[in-house]
Amino acid sequence: MTATALHLPDEAATESLGAALQAKRPRHGCVHLTGDLGAGKTTLVRGFLRGAGHEGAVRSPTYTLIEPYELSGGAVFHLDLYRLSDPEELEFIGLRELLDAGLLLVEWPERGEGVLPAPGLHVHLALSDSGRMAHLEAFSGEWSDLRRMLDPVD
């Protein structure tokens, strides 16, 4: 497991982290994005998608659960499980098919516990005195290059 932490002084830094991660993204797998309401999870996804060439708006799919993006490097699915009442619902929305089709970026993965696969990468965002702190843990080889991708602060 590879872990690293980064200080993100402003919104642009959160977007840049998203863009840096997408540059190394695998075609498949699951990225867990955790942090309180307003921690910056959607901002990170926006940077990720913009870095991959997406030019439209990016909003958290709080009510729709899933927002699909067809990108040049393969499909990316943005999920927000905040309103999921039962992890089993993920079976009905076609989780298996999504995992076969592309990479999943999942906000509030704790709501899908037991059904959602373990992450290849976990990004936790926390409010800090000045901006945010990002804590990243890579569990799969595809993301283990983190230290070279980013500038760790510890």
Ligand SMILES: Nc1ncnc2c1ncn2[C@@H]1O[C@H](COP(=O)(O)OP(=O)(O)OP(=O)(O)O)[C@@H](O)[C@H]1O
């Ligand atoms: N590093 C940062 N420093 C300061 N503000 C930031 C930073 N990153 C993001 N923000 C700001 O935090 C606010 C909340 O961001 P965002 O909507 O991405 O949070 P979220 O974690 O997706 O929230 P929710 O769980 O409610 O959907 C936005 O106004 C965004 O501009």
